[in-house]
Amino acid sequence: xxxxxxxxxxxxxxxxxxxxxxxxxxxxxxxxxxxxxxxxxxxxxxxxxxxxxxxxxxxxxxxxxxxxxxxxxxxxxxxxxxxxxxxxxxxxxxxxxxxxxxxxxxxxxxxxxxxxxxxxxxxxxxxxxxxxxxxxxxxxxxxxxxxxxxxxxxxxxxxxxxxxxxxxxxxxxxxxxxxxxxxxxxxxxxxxxxxxxxxxxxxxxxxxxxxxxxxxxxxxxxxxxxxxxxxxxxxxxxxxxxxxxxxxxxxxxxxxxxxxxxxxxxxxxxxxxxxxxxxxxxxxxxxxxxxxxxxxxxxxxxxxxxxxxxxxxxxxxxxxxxxxxxxxxxxxxxxxxxxxxxxxxxxxxxxxxxxxxxxxxxxxxxxxxxxxxxxxxxxxxxxxxxxxxxxxxxxxxxxxxxxxxxxxxxxxxxxxxxxxxxxxxxxxxxxxxxxxxxxxxxxxxxxxxxxxxxxxxxxxxxxxxxxxxxxxxxxxxxxxxxxxxxxxxxxxxxxxxxxxxxxxxxxxxxxxxxxxxxxxxxxxxxxxxxxxxxxxxxxxxxxxxxxxxxxxxxxxxxxxxxxxxxxxxxxxxxxxxxxxxxxxxxxxxxxxxxxxxxxxxxxxxxxxxxxxxxxxxxxxxxxxxxxxxxxxxxxxxxxxxxxxxxxxxxxxxxxxxxxxxxxxxxxxxxxxx
Numbered sequence: 265x266x267x268x269x270x271x272x273x274x275x276x277x278x279x280x281x282x283x284x285x286x287x288x289x290x291x292x293x294x295x296x297x298x299x300x301x302x303x304x305x306x307x308x309x310x311x312x313x314x315x316x317x318x319x320x321x322x323x324x325x326x327x328x329x330x331x332x333x334x335x336x337x338x339x340x341x342x343x344x345x346x347x348x349x350x351x352x353x354x355x356x357x358x359x360x361x362x363x364x365x366x367x368x369x370x371x372x373x374x375x376x377x378x379x380x381x382x383x384x385x386x387x388x389x390x391x392x393x394x395x396x397x398x399x400x401x402x403x404x405x406x407x408x409x410x411x412x413x414x415x416x417x418x419x420x421x422x423x424x425x426x427x428x429x430x431x432x433x434x435x436x437x438x439x440x441x442x443x444x445x446x447x448x449x450x451x452x453x454x455x456x457x458x459x460x461x462x463x464x465x466x467x468x469x470x471x472x473x474x475x476x477x478x479x480x481x482x483x484x485x486x487x488x489x490x491x492x493x494x495x496x497x498x499x500x501x502x503x504x505x506x507x508x509x510x511x512x513x514x515x516x517x518x519x520x521x522x523x524x525x526x527x528x529x530x531x532x533x534x535x536x537x538x539x540x541x542x543x544x545x546x547x548x549x550x551x552x553x554x555x556x557x558x559x560x561x562x563x564x565x566x567x568x569x570x571x572x573x574x575x576x577x578x579x580x581x582x583x584x585x586x587x588x589x590x591x592x593x594x595x596x597x598x599x600x601x602x603x604x605x606x607x608x609x610x611x612x613x614x615x616x617x618x619x620x621x622x623x624x625x626x627x628x629x630x631x632x633x634x635x636x637x638x639x640x641x642x643x644x645x646x647x648x649x650x651x652x653x654x655x656x657x658x659x660x661x662x663x664x665x666x667x668x669x670x671x672x673x674x675x676x677x678x679x680x681x682x683x684x685x686x687x688x689x690x691x692x693x694x695x696x697x698x699x700x701x702x703x704x705x706x707x708x709x710x711x712x713x714x715x716x717x718x719x720x721x722x723x724x725x726x727x728x729x730x731x732x733x734x735x736x737x738x739x740x741x742x743x744x745x746x747x748x749x750x751x752x753x754x755x756x757x758x759x760x761x762x763x764x765x766x767x768x769x770x771x772x773x774x775x776x777x778x779x780x781x782x783x784x785x786x787x788x789x790x791x792x793x794x795x796x797x798x799x800x801x802x803x804x805x806x807x808x809x810x811x812x813x814x815x816x817x818x819x820x821x822x823x824x825x826x827x828x829x830x831x832x833x834x835x836x837x838x839x840x841x842x843x844x845x846x847x848x849x850x851x852x853x854x855x856x857x858x859x860x861x862x863x864x865x866x867x868x869x870x871x872x873x874x875x876x877x878x879x880x881x882x883x884x885x886x887x888x889x890x891x892x893x894x895x896x897x898x899x900x901x902x903x904x905x906x907x908x909x910x911x912x913x914x915x916x917x918x919x920x921x922x923x924x925x926x927x928x929x930x931x932x933x934x935x936x937x
Contacts (some may be wrong), residue, residue, distance in 0.1 A: 267552040271317070275327055278312045282331050285430070291311050291423075292512055300421075301528040304510050305332065306423045307430020308386050309357035309390070313437055314364070315432075325354050346348035358429060360392035375492055376432055379547050385432065386540065393424035414525035421532035429501045429539050436494035448540045454495055457487055458502075460713055465934050468517065469510035475517040477507075477534060484538050488545035496542040504535035583685035586670070587613060587636040589678055601664055603685045605740040607658035620654035624662070635667035639681035649688070655744055665690045710756055716747050768898060775852070776805040779817050779840055782823050798827065798836035807923035808850050810899050815920075818895045819854075821888045822916050828858035831912075849901060849919040857913040866905045896920070 285305040294299035309328050316324045333350035337343060368384035376382055393832040397420040411419075427553050464483055468476060480503070487499050510516040511531050518534075521527040574597075576585055576874075583600035585593050591613045604619050613636065621629040631637075635645040645667035664686045672679050720743045727740070783800045790797050808815070823838065830836040837857045845851050859867055870893040896903040901919035908915050 271323075271381075275324070278308070278324075279327055282308045282312065282328060283335055286332055286335040287339065289426075290335060291503045292508070293339075295798075296747060299411075300392050301418070301512065301531065303422045303426045303745070304430050305353065306356060306393070306396075306426035307434065308352055310360040310389075310431045311434035311438075313357045313805065314435070315363045319628075319772045321767065323535050323889060324411055325358065329354050329356065341562040342408070344407045352403065353897060355393045355399060356396035356423065360388045360431075363388040363391050366369075376435060376543065376547070376714070378551060379544070382543050382547055386428065387429040389424050389431065393420050396420075396423050407816060412525070414523065414529065418525050418532070421529050421536070423538050425504070425532045425539075426534055429497070429504050432539070432854045433494075433497040434545065446720060451481075452866060454491060457491070457499070460500060460847040461487070461503055461504070463507045465510070469507055470515055475520075476765055478519045481538065481541055484542040484924070488542045491546065493543060494544050495541070496546045497860050498627045500535075500539035500542050504538060506540075507531060541598075541870055542929075574732065581687070583683075585683045585685075587681050589640060589680070589681060591636065600685060601659070603687050604654075605654050620657075621650055622651040622653060624649050626651075635665045636681045636683055639667040639683075640679060642669065648694070659687075660713050662689045673740060710751070710883060711756075712752060713747050713751055715745065720744050720747070747847060767812070770899070770921075771807050772807050772809055773812050773815055773852075774805075774841070775808050775815075776802065778812070778819055779805060782816070782820050782931045786823060786827060796833075796835040798830070801837075803839070805852075806850055808920040808922050810920050814895045814898075817917070818892050821892050822854050825888055825916075826854065826858055826914070827912075829856075829858045829860075830859070831859050844922075848920050848922060851917060851919050852915045853915055855908055855910070855913065855915040857908065857911065860907060860912055860914050861905060869905055870903065892916075892918070 266455075282305055285308045286303075289300040289303045289305055293299065309332075311325055312328060313321060329350040333346045336346035336349045337904055338720035341349065364384055367387065368381050374386060397416055400419055401411050401416050427573045437875055461483055464480060467479060483503075484496075484500065488595055492497070507516065511518050511527065518530050521530060548903050577597035578599075580597060580599055583597060583603040585600050588594050593613070595613045613634070615631055616629040616634060623629060629650060630845045635648060638645050645665060648665045650665055650669075651660050651661050660800055666684045668682050670680045670682055683809065720740055723738055724744075786798065789801075826838050827836060834857065839853075839855045841853045841855075843851045843853070872891045893903050899920055901921070903916065903918035905914060905916050907913070
């Protein structure tokens with residue numbers, strides 16, 4: 265079906281409904297004021313515009329105006345009043361839709377599914393009805409006789425009742441038709457409710473001697489507790505129509521009210537109360553049931569997640585525990601007890617002596633050195649090696665411990681720490697074996713090299729009288745050169761192994777002192793070689809917290825690389841400067857004016873055995889910067905290489921943790937030639 269044809273059919277259906285509702289309302293004219301007791305057309309009009317496509321509302325409003333004006337004129341209203349009534353009805357419907365959509369943008373979709381939707385619906389209905397009553401009163405005063413205030417109140421009440429009863433029922437019906445949901449399980453109960461409701465209203469409103477209309481609210485509450493919002497709105501619409509029909513026919517508890525306006529006002533108030541109470545109760549029940557379902561689902565998901573988390577933790581070989589500020593295990597997996605060897609059934613962490621905890625050097629762990637206590641004090645424990653030796657582990661076990669402070673609990677503010685235990689006995693044993701093997705290999709390889717160097721030197725001395733350039737002389741030179749390369753390779757391999765596996769012994773070190781020693785050694789070496797003297801500029805260097813041996817090796821490698829890769833015929837100019845990064849680390853920049861690093865190799869130079877200038881006639885194993893990277897990373901820093909910002913050359917930058925001492929360890933700046 266095309267859009268224009270569908271719109272035409274929709275307009276025809278709503279026009280018929282609106283004419284029928286307006287005609288029914290005009291049949292309940294009270295007196296000479298020409299006002300109706302009820303006005304269901306108000307609900308049809310707001311439903312018409314609320315469900316209108318965005319491009320058709322002008323035509324819909326025109327149809328409402330024409331249909332309303334004709335019905336009013338045909339039922340005895342003067343032409344001026346009929347036109348005024350039609351215009352007021354259009355304004356009322358437009359205002360309701362605008363207010364409802366502004367306060368509840370999803371109203372058409374939700375269709376009064378929550379109490380918030382009902383609140384917006386009621387505010388829009390009362391606002392639109394109030395403006396309609398005000399405009400109608402002003403128009404009547406201008407075109408005819410002024411309306412008395414009871415008639416104004418009736419106008420407001422009847423239009424509000426029409427919007428609330430008819431509009432709410434229509435929205436629910438439209439949603440049910442769109443979702444195509446039919447619930448057949450409660451048809452018999454709903455049929456019984458309908459029969460009982462009709463009987464109850466027949467008894468109360470069919471007699472003039474039973475002023476107990478308030479008791480019918482119990483019927484509404486019962487319906488709201490058992491049925492959905494659509495059935496409740498239809499039920500309220502039906503019983504409201506019964507109440508109005510009985511009152512119009514001169515029976516019921518309100519017939520004793522002599523004033524027509526007062527009687528109409530009371531009837532409309534009763535109908536509105538029945539409808540609002542029913543919707544409030546049923547929506548509250550629906551929201552409670554929805555919250556219950558969500559809570560049950562959330563609990564089911566939480567239980568499933570807890571089971572999954574428990575299964576994951578129990579399957580881990582590492583011990584994981586969460587400890588509160590009182591030293592109690594909030595959570596721990598089964599591997600924790602297996603790694604520590606002993607379990608404490610109370611769930612409270614005991615003293616180090618209970619578990620038999622020692623430092624790798626054999627000293628006992630103090631109570632204040634427990635990882636969770638250090639984490640609680642703000643000192644993050646990272647890769648702490650401990651030895652566990654107790655009756656369950658008589659041979660001892662090396663464990664690696666990490667402990668981190670968790671964010672405080674949002675409700676209680678309590679601090680908790682996470683502890684992770686890992687059995688590294690095999691790893692440490694393997695590392696020690698590799699270190700011992702490297703030492704033996706280096707010793708066994710260096711001894712033959714020393715012998716080769718010695719015999720080669722003796723042969724050179726014995727052949728001093730031989731003319732230069734002979735084949736034997738060239739062979740001896742090659743032997744000495746190969747032996748030197750082999751010695752450098754062995755020394756670099758040992759240095760790389762040490763930088764990777766040696767136990768760190770960090771301390772507060774004067775960075776300027778180490779740089780000064782290295783600079784002095786390089787100057788002496790240049791003087792003894794008779795080459796051009798390099799120029800060193802060293803800024804004011806602070807103290808750092810690092811292993812002194814590895815730190816010296818790091819700086820010696822970087823400065824040695826700068827000397828090795830200087831430009832021929834150009835004296836080396838090297839600067840060493842320091843700054844502080846945003847995260848509090850000390851950044852060291854070593855800048856030279858050498859031949860630089862080829863483009864695209866600034867990251868690769870830190871790889872093992874990578875040589876950036878293989879054809880430049882400069883020896884090396886390609887492990888120097890790899891050793892530097894390993895040393896820096898073991899201290900928790902980073903190292904990078906880039907071109908010299910001031911010109912040709914290279915800048916090597918690395919970060920180290922600052923000194924922990926409170927006194928000043930900053931050295932003076934120096935310039936050496």
